[in-house]
Amino acid sequence: MAGLVAAARARELGAGAVVYEKGDRAGGSMLLSSGVVWRHRSLAEFHADCPRGEPALQRVLVDELDPALDWLEELGAPVTERTTGNERTVGRRFDPRGLTDALVRAARDVRLATPFRDAQLLATGGFGARLARDRGLLLRAAPWSEGDGLAYALARGADLSAGMDEFYGRNLPAQVGEDVFVRASQLYGTHALVLDTEGREFFPGEPSWSETDLVQATARQPDAAAWYVVDQRALRRPVRERTVADLLDEARAVGGDIRPAEELPFPLPASPKLREPPFLAVQVRAAVTHTIGGLRIDERARVLDAAGEPVAGLHAAGADAGGIFTGGYGSGLAAALVFGRRAAESALRC
Numbered sequence: 419m420a421g422l423v424a425a426a427r428a429r430e431l432g433a434g435a436v437v438y439e440k441g442d443r444a445g446g447s448m449l450l451s452s453g454v455v456w457r458h459r460s461l462a463e464f465h466a467d468c469p470r471g472e473p474a475l476q477r478v479l480v481d482e483l484d485p486a487l488d489w490l491e492e493l494g495a496p497v498t499e500r501t502t503g504n505e506r507t508v509g510r511r512f513d514p515r516g517l518t519d520a521l522v523r524a525a526r527d528v529r530l531a532t533p534f535r536d537a538q539l540l541a542t543g544g545f546g547a548r549l550a551r552d553r554g555l556l557l558r559a560a561p562w563s564e565g566d567g568l569a570y571a572l573a574r575g576a577d578l579s580a581g582m583d584e585f586y587g588r589n590l591p592a593q594v595g596e597d598v599f600v601r602a603s604q605l606y607g608t609h610a611l612v613l614d615t616e617g618r619e620f621f622p623g624e625p626s627w628s629e630t631d632l633v634q635a636t637a638r639q640p641d642a643a644a645w646y647v648v649d650q651r652a653l654r655r656p657v658r659e660r661t662v663a664d665l666l667d668e669a670r671a672v673g674g675d676i677r678p679a680e681e682l683p684f685p686l687p688a689s690p691k692l693r694e695p696p697f698l699a700v701q702v703r704a705a706v707t708h709t710i711g712g713l714r715i716d717e718r719a720r721v722l723d724a725a726g727e728p729v730a731g732l733h734a735a736g737a738d739a740g741g742i743f744t745g746g747y748g749s750g751l752a753a754a755l756v757f758g759r760r761a762a763e764s765a766l767r768c
């Protein structure tokens with residue numbers, strides 16, 4: 419997303435721009451996303467949710483997202499909902515196909531299946547694909563983000579942000595196709611007794627609302643796997659517009675391992691989460707959507723070196739830029755939008 423946004427903004431400012439795209443289609447993970455571009459209601463709430471993120475970058479996102487959403491609409495990106503469905507956040511939901519098409523139209527020159535060689539502005543989507551492979555995790559994202567932007571910037575003297583081992587992702591019942599990345603995500607750890615593959619509880623307390631912390635903890639378990647055990651009450655609980663029972667149906671539909679809890683290979687520990695039998699167990703594995711750490715940038719999306727000085731002529735945005743969501747979770751689409759625009763504006767000032 420960030421590369422298309424930056425090119426569209428550069429065109430609007432009267433400059434030329436070429437987007438080099440490694441994949442055989444435009445849009446990267448944005449095209450696969452739910453299209454909800456959002457922010458926390460206030461900087462304080464943002465910082466409380468992402469406590470190790472850079473406050474100066476978080477402020478830019480909070481201050482600039484709303485006009486940037488209007489700009490997207492002016493480009494013709496179709497809004498499908500004007501709320502996020504989450505009381506903690508504000509934003510808009512776009513149709514991902516329409517959003518991608520609008521940005522490609524505005525960017526004009528997008529060269530598919532052409533990895534970049536030299537760049538003024540890096541927007542290669544972080545290194546989620548490499549992280550998933552290296553750590554034996556599933557991938558829930560477009561397959562091309564291998565960290566090429568980071569490698570290029572490091573060779574030019576760039577520094578890295580905090581949180582290089584953090585990622586945003588979901589627990590999935592299996593490696594599913596990209597058409598069901600959203601639907602098959604098992605987002606009910608808060609209603610389940612969560613066990614590792616030996617039957618031990620490994621997550622202390624309640625997961626956060628996004629469950630990103632639970633997914634990252636799952637990634638650290640043997641086989642990066644966990645069992646979610648639920649009772650009949652849990653099955654009736656709502657998860658956004660669906661129920662936990664619906665999510666189990668999705669897991670079944672993609673060939674997940676769902677079984678009566680008595681068929682687990684270990685005895686079930688007693689838990690207040692398991693009151694109304696029969697109990698069902700679903701095996702999940704951690705899946706990476708995008709990395710949280712990345713290149714260190716300033717508020718103008720300039721890539722910084724270890725001394726905090728800009729690397730001449732180099733900007734980064736989207737998941738290539740780290741340090742915004744460290745310690746938590748925020749909207750990757752919002753960061754790509756806001757810092758993609760900023761990067762173009764700053765590059766043209768240089």
Ligand SMILES: Cc1cc2nc3c(=O)[nH]c(=O)nc-3n(C[C@H](O)[C@H](O)[C@H](O)COP(=O)(O)OP(=O)(O)OC[C@H]3O[C@@H](n4cnc5c(N)ncnc54)[C@H](O)[C@@H]3O)c2cc1C
Binds near residue numbers: 446532562
């Ligand atoms: C299933 C799913 C649901 C999601 N839902 C949401 C949501 O509702 N809200 C939200 O905020 N976020 C959501 N996200 C996350 C969001 O899609 C990402 O945060 C966002 O797309 C990141 O933008 P980006 O520009 O950094 O990466 P991308 O959009 O992935 O774009 C990076 C591009 O760089 C290309 N590239 C990689 N290497 C090279 C190279 N060497 N040369 C040239 N091009 C290269 C890639 O092919 C890709 O097209 C979701 C993601 C997924 C997968």
